Amino acid sequence: MPATGMLQRPGFAQLARVPLFAFIALYTLITGGPLLWVTSMSLRTTAEIFKSPYGLPTPAHWEKFADAWVKSNYATYFWNSTVAVVSAVILVTTIGAMAAHCLARYQFRGNRLARFLILSGLVLPPQLLILALFQILLEVNLYNTLTGLVLVYVATHIAVTVYILEGFFAQIPQDLFDAARIDGYSDFEIFWRVTVPIGMPAIFTTVMLNFIILWNEFLFAVVLLTDDNKRTLPLGIMHFTGSHQLDVGMAATGLMIAIVPIIAIYAFFSETMIKGMTAGAVR
Numbered sequence: 001m002p003a004t005g006m007l008q009r010p011g012f013a014q015l016a017r018v019p020l021f022a023f024i025a026l027y028t029l030i031t032g033g034p035l036l037w038v039t040s041m042s043l044r045t046t047a048e049i050f051k052s053p054y055g056l057p058t059p060a061h062w063e064k065f066a067d068a069w070v071k072s073n074y075a076t077y078f079w080n081s082t083v084a085v086v087s088a089v090i091l092v093t094t095i096g097a098m099a100a101h102c103l104a105r106y107q108f109r110g111n112r113l114a115r116f117l118i119l120s121g122l123v124l125p126p127q128l129l130i131l132a133l134f135q136i137l138l139e140v141n142l143y144n145t146l147t148g149l150v151l152v153y154v155a156t157h158i159a160v161t162v163y164i165l166e167g168f169f170a171q172i173p174q175d176l177f178d179a180a181r182i183d184g185y186s187d188f189e190i191f192w193r194v195t196v197p198i199g200m201p202a203i204f205t206t207v208m209l210n211f212i213i214l215w216n217e218f219l220f221a222v223v224l225l226t227d228d229n230k231r232t233l234p235l236g237i238m239h240f241t242g243s244h245q246l247d248v249g250m251a252a253t254g255l256m257i258a259i260v261p262i263i264a265i266y267a268f269f270s271e272t273m274i275k276g277m278t279a280g281a282v283r
Contacts, residue, residue, distance in 0.1 A: 035259075041252035049248050064253045072250065074257055076229055077236035081258075084146050084232060085214045088153035093207055095154065096161030101195050103162070104169040105177065115166075121159030129156065130223055137224060144226050152220050157213070161206045168202035169195055201272070208269055212262055233258040 041049055042064065043057035068074045103115050133152050134143070142148030172195065180190045196203065218234040225231050237258070240251035 038252050038255055038259075041249060042256040043253075044249055046247050046249040049252075061249075064250065065257065068250060068253045068257060072236070072239060072254070073228065074233070074236055074254060077231055077233045078257065080146060080230060081215060081232040081234075084149050084153065085211060087146075088150045088157070088214055089207055089210050091150070092154045092157050092161050092210055093203060096158050096206065097165055097196065097199070097203055098191065099158070100162045100165035100169050101191050104166045104172075105195075118162050119159055121156065122163060126156060126219055130219065133220070134223060143224060144230065146225075146230055149221060149224055149232075152224065153214050153217070156220070157210050161210065164206050164209075165199065165202055168199055172198050204269075204272060208265060208272075211265065215262060216258070 037054070040055075040057050043060040043062065044055070045061060045064075048055065069078075099118065103111065103118075133155075137143040137145075137148045137152070140148075142151065176194055176198070177190060180194050185193060216234060217232075221232045221235055222238075225235065233254075237251055237254045240247040240254060
């Protein structure tokens, strides 16, 4: 009887995994299905899509990507998104890492107040900020500029960056900072030579998260940018969906141009992001 039970256990364990595998398959279908559908539509014309919404791209119209890139100004939109997002990510990562280091390692008067004011940005929805930001940018002559958009991105994402990095930096052993202090390092050198190298997994995670979120950001861009030559990729899709036209095929093509960089980043760095998000808890 014990031997029989031992033989039955592997089969029972495999049977118990069936609901888990079924859930994973269903979740993959729900999340990956729309992406495959948009990919298919990006290679088809609007007439073909209306005739058969779920049909395959036969023939595949690869020339649509060249048309969107050249004729629909997508090259400019892509460049604007790259400049705005990369600049904002560099600034918010640098400022956020320094602020997180100070809050995690130093005790000073007003420490809790500073932490509260910074992290309060996590509970403020962007819809409440848009009018105030619009008025501020008008007053400082930064409305309808990529510089103004970058500053808005930094201001709205500094809170989550500090929140993630502070928790990780607080786990770094104090002995390392004491040793650096004995070696004669200044506060600035301690940050760059101790905190940054050790905290690189968490810093990299915030870089990727902020990049993905800002690359797809629409609300601030549509309100703060009016010049077509300054618009970002998410705004470019509006050219194919308006009150007088609905070019579904080209809209899907434009959407794929915006999605491909995010897919590439996640495909190459997803494991690093996961390690960075769990590193603080492991330490």
